[in-house]
Amino acid sequence: MRRDDGLSRVLAVAALTLREASRRKIVLVAVLMSAAFLALYGLGLHYAAVQLLTGGRMGIDELLRRGAAAQMLYIGLFPASFIIALAAVFASVSTISGEVESGVAYAVLARPIRRSEVVLGKFLGLGALLVSYALVLDGAVIALAAWQIHAPVRLWPGALALMTLEPLVLLGLALLGSTRLPTLANGVLCTAAYGIGVVGGFIEQIGGLIRNDTMVQLGIVTSLLTPLDAVHRKALSLLLPGGLLFGQGTAGVGLGESATPSTWMMLYAVGYVAVAVLLATRVLRRRDL
């Protein structure tokens, strides 16, 4: 008996994508290296806790302690974001181009399956993997900081949700690039896009600090091209009370409410991912393989 079920085909591709990540040891290596990272971070927090939790006095010292704890949390979240971003790029740059280059795609795409279903399945599979990874790694960093040094976290579910959006932005971009570009070229594109996003965030935050509107506008335009840093800053603004943190972007500088991206920018980031996936299906549909 046969069913003509597009959702079933999408889920079949998603499941195959997840299985590939598992079989190719991507998951195993990510788990081991993340465990090493968290162990090191936890060790650092443990020794910091001795000073932060037992050496304090009342008044200004409490404010300093909260600021230092927030800074320690930020120090954990910045590399975690970097690791997740690189994982997103490495896991997805070859997802379609690699299969076309090797010929693996031929036997699949000659089946009664729409190319849009393959793109969507890849997005769901890799998206589920990356969202899970971001939840576990970022969540573990936040939990460790809250437990060890009583970092002043607030609105952490919303912050975590936004942190899962960061790898999805890169995934959408990588998926789109993968439908047209060779794997290596796509890898360069996505890594450069990440770098541009970070530098754009840096310029916007410095612009906000020195009240330079041109720099702020430049940063906003960069965020429109790659809204990664904007999402990261918004997540940090939800997570940590205002005024505590010296640097609230992946660029590591910047501060204040003026540097906090708007909710509209977050909606833009969601739309950015959706448009990237739609464009990927369109490009792949028109491509001769």
Next chain:
Amino acid sequence: MTDEDLVIRTDDLTKHYGRAVGCERICLRVKRGHIFGFLGPNGAGKSTLVKMMVGLHAPTSGSAEMLGLPIGDFRARAGVGFLPENFRYQEWLTPMELLAFHGRVLGMTTADTTTASRDVLAEVGLADSEEKRLRAFSKGMQQRFGIACALLSGPELLFLDEPTSALDPLGRAEVRSLLLALRDKGTTVFLNSHLLGEVEQVCDEVAVVDHGRLVEAGALADLLAGPCVIEVDLTERAAGEVLSAAVRSVGGSVLEASDRKLVVALAGEERIPALVEALVTVHARMSRVERRKRTLESLFLEVTAEARDA
């Protein structure tokens, strides 16, 4: 021939890559339950046509139908199996796992997929390897697996692009037997191959392409039959004029004549007894009279050379 008898119908199907021609106005009719050989030199456009049929390339112009549906409709591929020329599979899976994936894409139930997977793996001689990872397979085993994968859903139409390129002679013989068995079950096979001897052994119909254009097509038996040319070996020298007169008396013409050999063109095979009788009448002593047969290779060389000259 009704439309129900056709599984493939192409009308002026054309594919250009910029200024380069992949296929040019290809018109084909492939009948249900036949093995159809699609031949041509390297770069002639064979794989381009197959890729258009299975949806990997979009035609530049023209139209085509497969199993009654236009080739642009992805549902047309539901009854189709395909072995690509450059076959590669997800090497990190076992055959059963990969076939399970294809079964899901085809909309088969898990139970049906499991049963069909075991059957097709047994059919291609891989029953003992169903739990090995594909990366452990030799190239020949991967090609066998590719055929199994193409057969999974019991397709009505099977596209095989160079299906025996990685197989040893025993494997090739097995695949030939498999193709004949599939034809007996009613499956239509569209076979792209350079191996003319194999095509000659299994195909009912053939088409030859060169530089993207169709240069010959028809039933293999008709194409190989060609004109009726008779070779006569003589045991003794005979007078050329006398022999020529005898040949002309039965409506034939002498193509070649030497001391011990005569090559004659006749209107048809039914004239052979009359020719022999006429030659006996003029006291020609013969050791062999045989109709000259064309091979697929000679036909192929002939039609591609003609196409190039044209």
